[in-house]
Amino acid sequence: MDSVILRTATRFLYPLLILLSLVVLYRGHNLPGGGFIGGLIAASAVMLRALAVGWDEIKASRILKPIALMQYGLIIACVSSLIGLAVNNVLFQAVWLPTWYLPVIGKLKLGTPIVFDIGVYMVVLGFALLCAKSLDSNNN
Amino acid sequence: MIWLVLSLLLPFITAVACLRKERCGPWVPRLSLIGAVLQLGSAGMLMNHALEHEYVIIHVGAWAAPFGITLVADLFSAMMVLITAVIAVAVALYSMGDIDQRHTQKHYYSLIHLLLMGVNGSFLTGDLFNLYVWFEVMLLSSFVLITLSGTKDQLEGGVKYLLINILSSILFLCGVGLLYGKLGTLNMADVANMLSNHDDALLVNSSAMLLLVAFGIKSALFPFFFWLPASYHTPRVSISAIFAGLLTKVGVYALIRSYTLLFHSQFDVVQDVLLFLAGMTMLTGVFGAASHFDIKKILSFHIVSQIGYIAMGLAIGTPIAIAAAIFYTIHHILVKTNLFLIAGLIERRCGTTDLKKLGGLAKASPALALLFFIPAFSLGGIPPLSGFWAKFGVVKAGLDAQHYWLVGCALFVGVLTLYSMTKIWAEAFWKKAPAAGKEQKAASSDSLPKVMVIPCVGLALITVWLSLNPEPLLELSTKASEQLGNPQGYIKEVLGK
Numbered sequence: 001m002d003s004v005i006l007r008t009a010t011r012f013l014y015p016l017l018i019l020l021s022l023v024v025l026y027r028g029h030n031l032p033g034g035g036f037i038g039g040l041i042a043a044s045a046v047m048l049r050a051l052a053v054g055w056d057e058i059k060a061s062r063i064l065k066p067i068a069l070m071q072y073g074l075i076i077a078c079v080s081s082l083i084g085l086a087v088n089n090v091l092f093q094a095v096w097l098p099t100w101y102l103p104v105i106g107k108l109k110l111g112t113p114i115v116f117d118i119g120v121y122m123v124v125l126g127f128a129l130l131c132a133k134s135l136d137s138n139n140n
Numbered sequence: 141m142i143w144l145v146l147s148l149l150l151p152f153i154t155a156v157a158c159l160r161k162e163r164c165g166p167w168v169p170r171l172s173l174i175g176a177v178l179q180l181g182s183a184g185m186l187m188n189h190a191l192e193h194e195y196v197i198i199h200v201g202a203w204a205a206p207f208g209i210t211l212v213a214d215l216f217s218a219m220m221v222l223i224t225a226v227i228a229v230a231v232a233l234y235s236m237g238d239i240d241q242r243h244t245q246k247h248y249y250s251l252i253h254l255l256l257m258g259v260n261g262s263f264l265t266g267d268l269f270n271l272y273v274w275f276e277v278m279l280l281s282s283f284v285l286i287t288l289s290g291t292k293d294q295l296e297g298g299v300k301y302l303l304i305n306i307l308s309s310i311l312f313l314c315g316v317g318l319l320y321g322k323l324g325t326l327n328m329a330d331v332a333n334m335l336s337n338h339d340d341a342l343l344v345n346s347s348a349m350l351l352l353v354a355f356g357i358k359s360a361l362f363p364f365f366f367w368l369p370a371s372y373h374t375p376r377v378s379i380s381a382i383f384a385g386l387l388t389k390v391g392v393y394a395l396i397r398s399y400t401l402l403f404h405s406q407f408d409v410v411q412d413v414l415l416f417l418a419g420m421t422m423l424t425g426v427f428g429a430a431s432h433f434d435i436k437k438i439l440s441f442h443i444v445s446q447i448g449y450i451a452m453g454l455a456i457g458t459p460i461a462i463a464a465a466i467f468y469t470i471h472h473i474l475v476k477t478n479l480f481l482i483a484g485l486i487e488r489r490c491g492t493t494d495l496k497k498l499g500g501l502a503k504a505s506p507a508l509a510l511l512f513f514i515p516a517f518s519l520g521g522i523p524p525l526s527g528f529w530a531k532f533g534v535v536k537a538g539l540d541a542q543h544y545w546l547v548g549c550a551l552f553v554g555v556l557t558l559y560s561m562t563k564i565w566a567e568a569f570w571k572k573a574p575a576a577g578k579e580q581k582a583a584s585s586d587s588l589p590k591v592m593v594i595p596c597v598g599l600a601l602i603t604v605w606l607s608l609n610p611e612p613l614l615e616l617s618t619k620a621s622e623q624l625g626n627p628q629g630y631i632k633e634v635l636g637k
Contacts, residue, residue: 071159078152084201091145092201 003052010052017045025121026114035117039124046125047132055136058129066133069126077119080112143189144196144213146182147221147260150175151228155253169236172249176225176232179256183218183225190218194623195633197266205635206330212266212634215620216466220263220393223473226602227385228256230595234481235378237592243376246288252382255281262390266634268316268326268402271394275312275358279305282387285379286371297371304367308357315350318343328401329634332627336405348403348410355398359391361451362420365444369428372443373436377484380436384443385477389469392450396465399454400624407457414455419546422448422553429560435483435493435568438560439476442519445553446472452550453534456541463621464533467614471518471530471606478515478599482508485588485596486568495564500573509569511593514600516565518607520558526606529614 021041028034050058058064084093096111154175158168189196196213199205213221231252239248258278265271283305287298320326322343323334335344357364368388372380399407399414425445429438450472453465485508486501487493502509518525531554538547606613623629 067159071156074152074156074159078149078156085145088202090200090202091198094201 006052010049014045014049017048018042021045021121025117028117029109029113035120036124038117039121040128042121042125043128043132046129050132050136055133059133064129066126066130069122069129073119073122073124073126075119076122077116080115080119083112083115141189141196141198143182143186144198144211144264147179147186147225147264148211148257150179150182151253151257151260154179155250155257158249158253159247168244168249169232169239172253173229173232173236175253176228176256180222180225180229183222186213187218187222189213190215195630197633206325206327209270210266210327210329210634211264212329212630213264214630215616215623216393216396217263219466219470219616219620220389221260223470224256224259224263224386226599227382227473227477230477230481230599231378231382233595234381234484234592237589238376238378238484243288248285248288251281251285251288252379255285255382259386259390263393266328268319268328268331270326272309272312272316275309275390278387278390279309282383286375286383288375288379291374294374297374300367301371304357304364308354308364311350311357312354315347315354318347318350327634328397329631332401332404333631333635335403344403344406345409348398348406349413351398351402352395352410352413355391355394356417357391359388359395359447359451360421360444361417361447362424362444365421365425365447368444369437369440372440373434377480377487381477381480381484384439384480385473388443388447389473392447392454392469395451396454396462396624399457400462401627401630404627411455411457414451415543415546418448418451418455419549420448421445421451422549426553426556426560430556430563433495433567435486435495435498435564436480438564439479439483442557442560443476445557446476446519448553449531449534449550452546453537456537456543456546458537458541459618459621459625460540461534461537462624463614463617464530464537466617466620467533467610468530470613470617471526471603474599474603474606475515475519475527478596478603479512479519481592481596481599482512482515485592486512488588488592495567497574498568499571500569502569504573508588511596511600512569513565514603516561517558518603520561521554522558524607526603526610529607529610533614 021038024033024041025035025038026033028038046058046064063069081092083095085091087093087095094111094113096109100108100110102108154172157171157175186196190213194214196218198211200209200211202208235248235252255278258274258276258281261274261277262271265274283298283302286301287294316326319331322340323331323338325331325334338344353364357367360368372383374380375383399410403410422445425441425443425448428441429445432438432441446468450465450468453461453468455461483493486498489505489508490498490501492498514525518527521527521531531550535547535550538544538550
């Protein structure tokens with residue numbers, strides 16, 4: 001499929017969707033959102049691009065390697081659980097950095113729960129991409 | 141405490157490491173073996189700690205007991221984790237010979253370790269919903285493993301396995317949902333505590349029955365056993381062996397945990413049902429085994445009948461009966477895994493596990509015959525092998541509690557078990573080799589790889605050791621059963637009251 005409208009729209013939508021997925025990822029600790037849903041949004045953005053420009057470009061990407069994404073995601077999630085073990089001797093206990101204040105975003109609270117969510121985000125993104133890639137009709 | 145965490149983390153880390161098959165290449169099987177050995181070490185340390193402190197408890201994320209997820213290792217859990225690690229090492233070693241490049245490419249090693257993590261998690265969790273999550277971890281990897289080669293019979297077996305297990309998960313969730321809706325807690329100790337002061341028969345009976353059916357499906361109790369013989373003989377032997385040894389035992393573990401902890405105060409609600417189911421499970425399993433002529437199918441049906449014995453121990457419910465059930469579980473995991481692994485050796489050597497095509501193995505390969513003899517006749521309950529002590533314990537507990545018809549049933553099933561084991565023995569080992577085609581001769585000429593023989597020998601040696609020296613395990617089982625018989629201790633430890 002080759003459509004000018006889709007290609008042009010995707011050029012603008014793709015970064016917006018990725019940004020949205022990151023916002024959803026960040027707010028997930030206390031509000032609806034989180035790594036899982038963020039990962040799904042990111043995956044849908046990538047799939048949109050794949051529909052518009054084809055899978056070849058996605059496959060050539062250095063970042064979007066499904067298995068590697070899943071693996072590093074799992075490692076990151078695992079490490080986030082170990083930080084609690086190392087600092088407080090309790091598995092999965094949240095460890096928070098001091099709160100920062102940034103001009104646009106406002107209060108920025110970073111800690112191990114968000115690291116865990118980043119891991120989940122990567123696993124979901126990798127998994128969804130792997131599924132979509134396997135279903136691609138040109139895939140052999 | 142770190143050992144409890146490691147029992148979950150080590151299989152996870154191994155699984156993730158094995159995921160990079162392109163990068164690690166030939167290292168993947170070795171990584172998996174190293175992971176399994178480390179797991180055995182940490183399980184041993186956990187056992188040691190559980191013996192010392194009675195309960196090893198972790199509140200994950202430092203959220204106190206009824207609110208957060210609690211991981212609890214009492215003696216029973218620690219024993220199950222230890223035996224799981226033993227099986228993990230044996231299967232990891234065996235896989236090095238059994239699993240070819242194609243299966244490694246399909247992430248066999250990662251999946252096996254994720255499965256082990258699910259099994260360990262189920263044994264260690266103290267939270268009902270968390271138990272469900274571990275079941276899912278286990279099931280997801282087992283769905284893939286059972287259909288890994290993608291052949292027609294695997295897909296057929298896999299679909300049956302998938303459907304029945306999803307049904308079981310739904311029923312489990314319904315039971316948990318009912319309990320949570322009524323009691324507002326998912327922590328097992330808290331649920332047990334609340335239920336013991338609760339006389340709402342409707343709530344207790346409904347959730348107890350839902351969980352009984354859910355766990356009954358997982359552990360292949362009558363009448364929910366049919367999926368097991370339909371699917372377990374289809375995948376690679378290493379996969380069948382780990383399924384046969386561990387997966388149904390997770391169901392059994394969940395049953396024992398439910399009726400000694402969650403519903404300990406209302407055990408009489410399910411006791412009659414359990415007694416009936418145990419008897420029927422033993423009978424149907426062994427009849428199935430007696431009527432089949434393929435080694436792997438016979439062994440699959442035997443799992444069902446042996447689960448009946450374990451359920452019988454639970455159903456009788458006296459401390460000695462529970463101890464016998466625990467002893468039986470450990471013995472059965474060792475023996476059954478070993479039998480499947482040896483069936484794999486026979487398949488490797490002769491190209492088939494169909495008894496009609498086999499023969500003359502005792503002459504052709506006496507070592508293999510001896511190797512098969514130990515677990516097979518231990519399963520049959522010939523003294524002094526470990527199966528005899530296990531059956532003796534269950535039967536004695538039955539006699540003490542005056543369940544005579546059930547004991548009669550158990551003895552009758554014992555004879556039939558022996559009959560079907562003798563059938564394998566006579567057909568595969570003693571019978572003259574059938575007029576072998578050229579193809580079969582060619583297959584038998586190459587020797588069996590050492591990595592596949594060593595785990596079988598190792599497991600057989602453990603069985604022999606248990607047979608000649610059952611005292612330590614018996615003592616340990618008795619201790620574990622005393623602990624299970626005192627749910628107040630568990631509740632107190634977990635809730636910290």
